[in-house]
Amino acid sequence: MADVVEVCADLIRFDTTNRGDGDSEGEREAAEYVAGLLDASGVPPKILERAPRRSNVVARIPGTDPSLPALLVQGHLDVVPADAADWSVPPFSGEVRDGFLWGRGAVDMKDFCAMTLAAVSSGLRPRRDVVLAFVADEEDRGEYGAHWLVEEHPELFEGCAAAISESGGYTYPVPAADGRTVRLYPVATAERGTAHLRLTARGRAGHGSRPNDENAVIRLVGALQRIAAHRWPVRLTPTVRAFLERTGEALGVPVDLSDVDGTIARLGPAGALVVPTVRVSTTPTMLSAGYKVNVIPSTATAQVDVRVLPGTEEEALAELDGLLGEGVEREFVAHQGPVQAPVDSPWFDAMAGALRAEDPDAVVVPYCMGGGTDAKAFSQLGIDCYGFAPLSLPEGFPYRAMAHGVDERVPVEGLRFGERVLTRFLTEA
Structure with missing residues (x-):
């Protein structure tokens, strides 16, 4: 052996x-x-x-x-x-x-x-x-x-x-409302989808000293500012809903699904597991434009790391398109859809049972992975x-x-x- x-x-x-x-x-x-x-x-x-x-x-x-x-x-x-x-x-x-x-x-x-x-x-x-x-x-x-x-x-x-x-399946100790330490074991039953996008802004090339209301760099920066400032709404998938409810019960913390952000705050360290997965995220990560400081380029590009929750991709991309503005287009650099498995299943029950056989105090909860x-x-x-x-x-x-x-x-x-x-x-x- x-x-x-x-x-x-x-x-x-x-x-x-x-x-x-x-x-x-x-x-x-x-x-x-x-x-x-x-x-x-x-x-x-x-x-x-x-x-x-x-x-x-x-x-x-x-x-x-x-x-x-x-x-x-x-x-x-x-x-x-x-x-x-x-x-x-x-x-x-x-x-x-x-x-x-x-x-x-x-x-x-x-x-x-x-x-x-x-x-x-x-x-x-x-x-x-x-x-x-x-x-x-x-x-x-x-x-x-x-x-x-x-x-x-x-x-x-x-x-x-x-x-x-x-x-998934690792110990995650968190304090309960009554002072106990609860050993959570989060098991991943979902993960966000990946949509890495390249944004391309097109405009009119020209001399850097002259006014230009079709500047590709300005168009791109405007799109990125709108994307970065956008507050995506809460979307509760079955996995995240179950995590909040079951973790709140284990910790003795009130769960209010009409105030998800407040609930996450009350969960303390356990809330860190769920913060990335209650919303779509759109994070600008790369920029490229121009070749000389006194030349306005005709194109400027950026890449944005977009992560979508199960069931939200079509809605999220449509919302994103509305933020791009004039002269800015998007294309996929990488595209892999979200993953979702049943929370209440014999498979999940068997995983929970195997954990509790070694740690009788284990509290096994589903969670959604933020990455892939x-x-x-x-x-x-x-x-x-x-x-x-x-x-x-x-x-x-x-x-x-x-x-x-x-x-x-x-x-x-x-x-x-x-x-x-x-x-x-x-x-x-």
Whole structure:
């Protein structure tokens, strides 16, 4: 049986940095390591590549009851860059120090990959078929990983009704109204959609010293100012509504859905989990215009990071179009729709039960992720995707700052807790 800490440390030592635009390294070696562990556990793996060294590993474990729908367990092997000069330990050392395992990918998301591999190596005997996917390129566009697999190899996921992956099932301690500390475990049942837009303003070129009421730069700046100042209305999805109601009940905090902002404020630290997901967000992030200070350019461009909630995209884009103004057009740079899975389902109940078996005081609540994951790819196959990568975390540990952050690390005992929870869930679900 593989040790989850050792497996996670080994995975961290593979530098699988993904710099974007096809610039990545090390995924092949990490994939071969994963395939070797699966093969040693009696689970035949397949390594698939869209391009050389952009490797994905897929395997299927037969269940004892083939009449049940299958479950997909998916995680990515690539990581974002890390500058060693900023870190307390070398970011690809996989060092254990002070009860933590340090390194890039420790929480995003080689910890979950290691838990899965450790669970499989224990001789896992699931009730239903379990499909395992360890993929490339999640940290960019997924075109060498999940999206490519879904487009070119959908047969590998035949029969899968639900999936689990990153960003859920971790301890989130918060103070209750009566002074208790409540251990929330948020499980992601939704995530916002991504609509990265390029805005192009067109006008009349001219000399910088002369008046010009068709200045493309001014048109663009005006559009960006209107977008940045716009106050998007509250839109409560089923997931967010359930989070507010169930978290408020657990904390003894009054919930008023006619005053969502006030309710979020009363939830204290728990409110931080829901702030990004009660509204659409439109954040200008990039600007480009001109080539010389005394020349008014004929075009100016910007990029805007737009995140939409399930059921709001058409309305949000129509509202955004009304903010652009004369001479400004938009186009998609990247576009992936929102994801939503049922809150009240046997899958969610099984995740909650596995957590409570290890922590009887666990309060398991649904939540919506503000960003995005490979769930956006797998949901296209009709799979209900959940964020469930269980971890036990000590109070005060800045878990949400770890992903993509400096000195990324995961508690050793948290990894062992997660392996036990995951093994129970995979066995009993």
